[in-house]
Amino acid sequence: FLMERKTRVKINMKEVMLAKLRKSCSCTPQKLKNFVMDFFPVLRWLPKYRCKEYIWGDIMSGLVIGIILVPQAIAYSLLAGLKPIYSLYTSFFANIIYFLMGTSRHVSVGIFSLISLMVGQVVDRELILAGFDLNDDASPVLGDGSLQNESLSNTTAFNLTIPGINAECGKECYAIGIATALTFVAGVYQVLMGIFRLGFISMYLSESVLDGFATGASLTILTAQVKYLIGIKIPRSQGHGMLVITWINIFRNISQANLCDVITSAICIVVLVTAKELGDRYKHKLKFPLPTELVVIVVATLVSHYGKLNEVYASSVSGAIPTGFIPPKVPEFNLMLRVAVDALPLAIVSFVFTVSLSEMFAKKYAYTIRANQEMFAVGFCNIIPSFFHSFATSAALAKTLVKTSTGCQTQVSGVISAMVVLLVLLFLAPLFYSLQKCVLACIIIVSLRGALRKFRDVPARYHVNKMDTLVWVVTMSASALVSTEIGLLVGIVFSMLCIIVRTQRPRTALLGQIQDTSFYEDDLEYENLSTVPKVKIFRFEAPLYYANRNYFLKSLYRLTNLDPNLEAARRQKYEKKEKQHLKKGNHRTANGLGIGETTLQLVPKQIDFQALVVDCSSISFLDTTGVNTLKEILKDYKNLNISVLLACCNPSVIDSLKRGGYFGRDFGCMQEMLFYSIHNAVLFAKDKK
Numbered sequence: 087f088l089m090e091r092k093t094r095v096k097i098n099m100k101e102v103m104l105a106k107l108r109k110s111c112s113c114t115p116q117k118l119k120n121f122v123m124d125f126f127p128v129l130r131w132l133p134k135y136r137c138k139e140y141i142w143g144d145i146m147s148g149l150v151i152g153i154i155l156v157p158q159a160i161a162y163s164l165l166a167g168l169k170p171i172y173s174l175y176t177s178f179f180a181n182i183i184y185f186l187m188g189t190s191r192h193v194s195v196g197i198f199s200l201i202s203l204m205v206g207q208v209v210d211r212e213l214i215l216a217g218f219d220l221n222d223d224a225s226p227v228l229g230d231g232s233l234q235n236e237s238l239s240n241t242t243a244f245n246l247t248i249p250g251i252n253a254e255c256g257k258e259c260y261a262i263g264i265a266t267a268l269t270f271v272a273g274v275y276q277v278l279m280g281i282f283r284l285g286f287i288s289m290y291l292s293e294s295v296l297d298g299f300a301t302g303a304s305l306t307i308l309t310a311q312v313k314y315l316i317g318i319k320i321p322r323s324q325g326h327g328m329l330v331i332t333w334i335n336i337f338r339n340i341s342q343a344n345l346c347d348v349i350t351s352a353i354c355i356v357v358l359v360t361a362k363e364l365g366d367r368y369k370h371k372l373k374f375p376l377p378t379e380l381v382v383i384v385v386a387t388l389v390s391h392y393g394k395l396n397e398v399y400a401s402s403v404s405g406a407i408p409t410g411f412i413p414p415k416v417p418e419f420n421l422m423l424r425v426a427v428d429a430l431p432l433a434i435v436s437f438v439f440t441v442s443l444s445e446m447f448a449k450k451y452a453y454t455i456r457a458n459q460e461m462f463a464v465g466f467c468n469i470i471p472s473f474f475h476s477f478a479t480s481a482a483l484a485k486t487l488v489k490t491s492t493g494c495q496t497q498v499s500g501v502i503s504a505m506v507v508l509l510v511l512l513f514l515a516p517l518f519y520s521l522q523k524c525v526l527a528c529i530i531i532v533s534l535r536g537a538l539r540k541f542r543d544v545p546a547r548y549h550v551n552k553m554d555t556l557v558w559v560v561t562m563s564a565s566a567l568v569s570t571e572i573g574l575l576v577g578i579v580f581s582m583l584c585i586i587v588r589t590q591r592p593r594t595a596l597l598g599q600i601q602d603t604s605f606y607e608d609d610l611e612y613e614n615l616s617t618v619p620k621v622k623i624f625r626f627e628a629p630l631y632y633a634n635r636n637y638f639l640k641s642l643y644r645l646t647n648l649d650p651n652l653e654a655a656r657r658q659k660y661e662k663k664e665k666q667h668l669k670k671g672n673h674r675t676a677n678g679l680g681i682g683e684t685t686l687q688l689v690p691k692q693i694d695f696q697a698l699v700v701d702c703s704s705i706s707f708l709d710t711t712g713v714n715t716l717k718e719i720l721k722d723y724k725n726l727n728i729s730v731l732l733a734c735c736n737p738s739v740i741d742s743l744k745r746g747g748y749f750g751r752d753f754g755c756m757q758e759m760l761f762y763s764i765h766n767a768v769l770f771a772k773d774k775k
Contacts, residue, residue: 148502
């Protein structure tokens with residue numbers, strides 16, 4: 087039977103577009119109000135805030151995150167190649183802006199290790215190109231980027247001729263200039279993606295790519311911190327292969343390790359790891375996580391200060407962290423041009439991590455987010471703070487988990503966290519002068535536990551899906567051994583190639599009938615299937631398009647054990663020879679056979695089927711090449727008196743076949759060529775026989 091298709095109502099796209107344009111360009115008070123409310127979601131949920139129900143959870147989670155933010159911000163400044171004060175600025179402004187513009191109730195937006203690493207790599211590269219020394223202990227700052235309360239003594243100034251920095255500017259001034267320019271451009275990219283609704287880009291970053299990228303970047307982060315752990319001074323490697331070069335330099339200089347830093351690092355790592363493990367084991371009994379990082383920093387700072395570890399043992403310390411805010415400054419346009427390409431992967435990674443975390447926690451706590459608004463929120467979390475000497479931000483999984491476990495209900499907790507950071511900025515920052523850099527490195531390395539534990543999941547991942555495991559390994563290796571940006575690009579390209587390979591060489595099978603049923607399955611996968619006499623049923627588990635056309639034909643000919651083109655050519659060859667002998671009056675053929683015997687020779691092997699059923703249930707679409715391929719096999723098998731029947735085609739495949747002329751001009755033969763089930767096609771083939 088042939089089902090009747092619904093008549094499609096023709097849509098005038100011009101009128102639709104004009105109507106949408108008129109609606110978009112119209113401006114009414116109500117529409118303006120909705121626009122403002124959508125752009126600042128806080129205006130919708132804050133008036134409905136249930137103070138008695140939410141306030142204590144928000145205060146508790148805000149205080150805990152603020153306490154965690156301070157040591158992490160100071161530590162992650164090492165990754166970004168900037169002074170700790172800039173990390174504190176970043177944490178402060180990101181929380182305030184996301185409170186106003188974010189749609190997720192739970193994610194913690196702020197400084198993030200992977201983003202800090204990507205910023206730091208660009209900063210280091212530009213510092214080298216500008217002629218600066220990357221030695222961490224070089225004296226800071228001159229020029230417009232000078233910090234308040236900072237002495238100008240023992241400071242080397244560079245008169246730069248680089249476009250965008252015309253004044254006399256020091257290393258720190260130029261470094262934060264690069265970071266803010268990079269952050270501003272990344273934010274602009276994110277806002278533009280929001281305007282043009284390009285959030286679908288995140289779909290190309292699969293879970294395997296993101297996990298591999300995070301693990302590879304974690305290895306890079308760990309490698310960059312080892313020199314602080316053991317207190318050696320080695321050049322900061324740049325470019326491709328940074329991980330290998332850094333480890334070579336570490337082993338070459340291992341004899342210069344600072345014993346004080348080694349002992350301090352060992353103690354801190356033991357304390358931090360032990361506390362983390364205990365916290366994970368007893369997290370259901372603890373009302374809030376242990377502030378281990380803060381305790382370690384306070385104790386280490388006191389020991390370093392009163393033990394004079396910097397003066398006596400030459401242990402590297404954080405140095406002066408000024409209080410207050412630096413006057414805002416517009417990022418340099420010429421520097422933006424230098425980092426415009428680097429800002430694109432930064433913008434994509436920042437957005438993807440933020441949206442994926444937002445969606446994960448929205449699903450967990452049964453509410454919805456707006457991905458496009460999230461893109462605007464994270465974009466302005468980069469654009470606005472870039473005027474206040476801050477660098478790129480993103481949502482962070484670890485801090486978000488802590489927020490939810492400590493009772494967070496809304497983004498009011500983010501404001502509380504910002505107030506804690508503000509307290510440090512205004513009053514407490516100078517107290518961290520004697521904090522050893524090896525302690526900060528320990529905090530960073532221990533925070534990588536989650537990403538590094540992904541190695542333990544490789545066997546389970548391999549058991550679930552081998553191809554996804556290969557994508558993870560390739561992305562992780564490229565991110566660690568080449569560079570983070572190249573690793574991300576390699577991961578995306580390789581995952582797409584894997585999809586293409588899967589469609590180029592998909593599973594193919596001949597089907598047999600399940601006994602006493604109307605169902606058919608792969609006879610290589612299942613036992614006790616019966617073959618249908620004189621009928622071959624072929625399944626192709628992929629779209630049929632230009633890239634897999636040849637594989638489709640080869641698989642069909644191999645499984646049916648018949649190539650119709652070769653068979654037709656063989657018959658033509660023997661017929662031609664037979665005619666030549668008959669013309670000469672020879673009743674015997676070239677092979678010495680009689681005419682009757684020649685007929686047998688024309689068909690060297692017995693064709694064991696008279697109908698071919700193609701199961702199209704897994705063919706999601708056809709392109710022009712796919713339609714022509716089906717027309718080709720229809721013609722070739724028809725020459726051998728074998729009928730080709732199509733079964734289980736979806737409407738889009740049927741439409742492609744109609745447009746391609748597969749059923750003829752008037753579709754008169756359609757009922758004899760197209761069937762809605764394999765069993766119907768088999769019954770038709772038996773009746774026709």
